[in-house]
Amino acid sequence: MQYKELDVDSMLEFIQDLEVIQEYFGSDELSVAEIGDGNLNYVYIVKSKQDPKKALIVKQAVEYLRCVGEEYALSRERMNFEIRALKKFYHYLPSFVPKIYFESEDMSLVIMQYLGDHEIMRKGLIEKTIYPNFSEHISTYLAFTLFYTSSLYLQSDKKRELIDEFNKNTQLCKLTEDFVFTTAYMEHDTNDNENVESNPDAKKLFEDMEFKSKILNLKYKFMTQTDCLVHGDLHTGSIMLNQDETFVIDPEFAFIGPFGFDIGALVANLVNSYIHHSVVTKDEEFKNYLLETIKEVLELFEVKFLELWDKQKESALLVDDFLDEDSLISFKSEFMKNILRDSIGFAGAKIARRVFGVAGVEEIRGIKDKVLKQKAEVLALRISREFVMKYENLKNTEEVLEMIKNAG
Amino acid sequence: MQYKELDVDSMLEFIQDLEVIQEYFGSDELSVAEIGDGNLNYVYIVKSKQDPKKALIVKQAVEYLRCVGEEYALSRERMNFEIRALKKFYHYLPSFVPKIYFESEDMSLVIMQYLGDHEIMRKGLIEKTIYPNFSEHISTYLAFTLFYTSSLYLQSDKKRELIDEFNKNTQLCKLTEDFVFTTAYMEHDTNDNENVESNPDAKKLFEDMEFKSKILNLKYKFMTQTDCLVHGDLHTGSIMLNQDETFVIDPEFAFIGPFGFDIGALVANLVNSYIHHSVVTKDEEFKNYLLETIKEVLELFEVKFLELWDKQKESALLVDDFLDEDSLISFKSEFMKNILRDSIGFAGAKIARRVFGVAGVEEIRGIKDKVLKQKAEVLALRISREFVMKYENLKNTEEVLEMIKNAG
Numbered sequence: 001m002q003y004k005e006l007d008v009d010s011m012l013e014f015i016q017d018l019e020v021i022q023e024y025f026g027s028d029e030l031s032v033a034e035i036g037d038g039n040l041n042y043v044y045i046v047k048s049k050q051d052p053k054k055a056l057i058v059k060q061a062v063e064y065l066r067c068v069g070e071e072y073a074l075s076r077e078r079m080n081f082e083i084r085a086l087k088k089f090y091h092y093l094p095s096f097v098p099k100i101y102f103e104s105e106d107m108s109l110v111i112m113q114y115l116g117d118h119e120i121m122r123k124g125l126i127e128k129t130i131y132p133n134f135s136e137h138i139s140t141y142l143a144f145t146l147f148y149t150s151s152l153y154l155q156s157d158k159k160r161e162l163i164d165e166f167n168k169n170t171q172l173c174k175l176t177e178d179f180v181f182t183t184a185y186m187e188h189d190t191n192d193n194e195n196v197e198s199n200p201d202a203k204k205l206f207e208d209m210e211f212k213s214k215i216l217n218l219k220y221k222f223m224t225q226t227d228c229l230v231h232g233d234l235h236t237g238s239i240m241l242n243q244d245e246t247f248v249i250d251p252e253f254a255f256i257g258p259f260g261f262d263i264g265a266l267v268a269n270l271v272n273s274y275i276h277h278s279v280v281t282k283d284e285e286f287k288n289y290l291l292e293t294i295k296e297v298l299e300l301f302e303v304k305f306l307e308l309w310d311k312q313k314e315s316a317l318l319v320d321d322f323l324d325e326d327s328l329i330s331f332k333s334e335f336m337k338n339i340l341r342d343s344i345g346f347a348g349a350k351i352a353r354r355v356f357g358v359a360g361v362e363e364i365r366g367i368k369d370k371v372l373k374q375k376a377e378v379l380a381l382r383i384s385r386e387f388v389m390k391y392e393n394l395k396n397t398e399e400v401l402e403m404i405k406n407a408g
Numbered sequence: 409m410q411y412k413e414l415d416v417d418s419m420l421e422f423i424q425d426l427e428v429i430q431e432y433f434g435s436d437e438l439s440v441a442e443i444g445d446g447n448l449n450y451v452y453i454v455k456s457k458q459d460p461k462k463a464l465i466v467k468q469a470v471e472y473l474r475c476v477g478e479e480y481a482l483s484r485e486r487m488n489f490e491i492r493a494l495k496k497f498y499h500y501l502p503s504f505v506p507k508i509y510f511e512s513e514d515m516s517l518v519i520m521q522y523l524g525d526h527e528i529m530r531k532g533l534i535e536k537t538i539y540p541n542f543s544e545h546i547s548t549y550l551a552f553t554l555f556y557t558s559s560l561y562l563q564s565d566k567k568r569e570l571i572d573e574f575n576k577n578t579q580l581c582k583l584t585e586d587f588v589f590t591t592a593y594m595e596h597d598t599n600d601n602e603n604v605e606s607n608p609d610a611k612k613l614f615e616d617m618e619f620k621s622k623i624l625n626l627k628y629k630f631m632t633q634t635d636c637l638v639h640g641d642l643h644t645g646s647i648m649l650n651q652d653e654t655f656v657i658d659p660e661f662a663f664i665g666p667f668g669f670d671i672g673a674l675v676a677n678l679v680n681s682y683i684h685h686s687v688v689t690k691d692e693e694f695k696n697y698l699l700e701t702i703k704e705v706l707e708l709f710e711v712k713f714l715e716l717w718d719k720q721k722e723s724a725l726l727v728d729d730f731l732d733e734d735s736l737i738s739f740k741s742e743f744m745k746n747i748l749r750d751s752i753g754f755a756g757a758k759i760a761r762r763v764f765g766v767a768g769v770e771e772i773r774g775i776k777d778k779v780l781k782q783k784a785e786v787l788a789l790r791i792s793r794e795f796v797m798k799y800e801n802l803k804n805t806e807e808v809l810e811m812i813k814n815a816g
Contacts, residue, residue: 174565
């Protein structure tokens with residue numbers, strides 16, 4: 001199959017010939033609409049005209065960064081990594097990852113389950129929606145995906161095969177290296193420069209060498225710590241959910257990286273929502289729900305990760321009986337503390353980069369009132385700084401919550 | 409070309425057809441002899457009968473671990489990594505790496521410069537040979553090979569290409585994971601069990617959970633920290649030298665690993681020699697030379713690595729002007745301290761594994777007198793323990809020397 005960038009019409013033509021589409025929709029007439037609002041790809045919904053509840057999602061990568069335009073070239077190979085990651089994660093957690101119906105690396109295209117009854121978490125949180133099962137679900141997702149792709153579960157040969165599969169997601173890793181760890185802390189033309197210009201908070205951030213040195217350490221960790229397969233962009237815009245179900249989507253940034261990176265991204269985005277509500281709605285109850293969620297996610301993750309680890313006596317890292325029971329418990333406990341630390345470090349970077357960098361978040365950049373927006377920015381920078389300056393010495397999740405609450 | 413395991417006769421036949429051999433030796437008659445005493449491969453010397461100074465080395469990998477025998481299967485693919493690493497290192501440092509005349513990944517074979525005027529460093533040190541240029545040479549070798557293959561020099565895409573080239577050196581990395589970080593600290597049939605049995609020092613080591621937990625951390629670093637291309641087995645048996653020249657050979661264990669791994673291997677083997685002379689020759693002058701060499705290697709490495717780094721304003725890690733001058737200096741200084749720390753941690757593991765594990769070193773396992781040998785073992789275990797328990801908090805090379813001297 002030769003690659004061709006599709007539009008609504010050619011997409012309809014393309015999919016009508018596919019067996020899976022015929023199986024799924026039978027003889028129904030189909031409609032196609034483009035619904036993508038992401039930064040990278042085009043996303044289409046294909047619906048049955050007879051039964052609009054019958055629908056699938058088609059996602060195609062194009063040769064450029066959608067949110068910037070055709071002048072920002074970006075290889076469509078990224079879809080290969082998204083497909084590979086979706087399949088891996090689905091394998092471990094079929095109830096948290098959309099089902100794939102069709103994939104083509106040639107066409108940089110994937111057809112998958114339509115999540116019609118689910119909403120993007122970022123929007124839900126802005127609207128103060130409480131998701132009673134979220135912490136339970138996402139902690140399972142994190143524990144399973146991170147553990148089963150790590151050297152704590154895999155043998156060395158399998159781990160190296162996994163590295164082979166994801167090592168060349170070069171361009172999207174580079175986006176993170178640039179946008180999360182570099183350009184958001186210095187003068188740069190990709191920044192939100194309307195806000196940056198003559199903004200004392202931006203000036204202060206860009207000149208905060210102590211903070212930026214720590215960011216550089218985190219960038220180095222990001223680039224060189226090959227713990228496990230991470231989603232790579234696990235913000236609340238990559239989560240679709242409702243009261244019962246939680247799905248993680250869009251793993252095109254997937255790569256072999258640090259344990260803490262996905263956890264950190266998630267914490268950062270829960271904090272962004274907390275900041276929004278601290279400044280805009282001032283809803284203490286919802287703020288507490290968010291804090292509680294952060295605590296639960298971190299603590300449940302640890303419990304579940306350790307449960308998986310305890311079942312695994314042999315791996316690349318461990319052979320049975322190398323350590324005695326007590327020493328193994330201490331070793332694991334220290335190991336988990338380091339994951340927590342890295343997570344909070346990465347969360348700090350992820351919060352700060354959204355303030356002045358490219359691709360701000362709705363919760364903060366979307367605040368219409370200028371005074372409130374600036375208040376939110378200051379709060380974000382304060383929490384981020386606490387996280388980044390102190391993550392290496394954190395002892396427990398209580399300290400994380402204290403840092404968030406005390407910054408307010 | 410189809411792979412065929414060669415012997416002296418078929419080797420002669422094979423090389424006589426090669427253009428490079430005809431060029432190098434002209435019409436001279438050739439003799440071939442097997443001279444390998446390593447653990448893995450067969451090594452032949454090809455000489456001109458007319459002028460025995462004209463000679464080349466031919467190295468061929470076989471499908472098993474030579475030192476154990478045909479029952480220990482080991483893919484000959486390892487030669488691909490050796491060839492790739494030799495070429496990379498030669499590229500940066502043609503005066504410290506043997507020249508390659510011919511290579512064939514199909515035949516798992518490489519023909520290279522014969523180092524007839526050089527001796528294996530391990531043997532030289534046992535005989536109390538002083539090498540006046542060694543610290544200077546090896547610190548250059550380490551600084552260049554480690555820096556130029558790291559994210560401090562390379563851009564991210566080039567770094568990922570390098571990872572692709574070496575990621576699948578799975579089997580030899582696994583040998584290190586097993587023999588350096590695992591089996592040498594527990595009951596295992598590959599150990600030197602004649603010595604292990606009813607040996608209280610072995611029992612103490614195998615039950616030292618505090619020490620073994622730290623070893624496990626070092627193993628994890630080895631498996632997941634992708635700083636740069638390392639030689640992977642840089643002991644004094646992989647160094648051939650004389651008063652003027654120093655060559656590093658045998659990089660078949662090359663992989664993308666931690667900065668500190670090669671430095672640690674080298675320090676460990678200098679310490680092994682120090683232990684030998686502490687117990688056997690009691691030559692204080694030579695012991696001081698060894699201590700001085702350790703200090704020089706560590707300090708010169710740092711100076712030279714920083715010199716290269718200072719010239720490199722842009723890399724995967726850094727963009728120019730991200731940090732101000734002072735902060736960059738502090739950042740680099742902290743970075744170098746971490747390399748020193750990891751080096752000493754790895755050195756500790758490398759010393760301990762030689763005591764009871766497979767493949768002991770001549771300096772210690774080769775001591776004929778049982779009492780002296782046990783003394784050397786105890787000293788090795790004591791220094792190793794100091795290194796492994798304290799490496800994370802080291803401040804400078806002085807502390808390293810103190811640990812060695814105080815253990816004696």
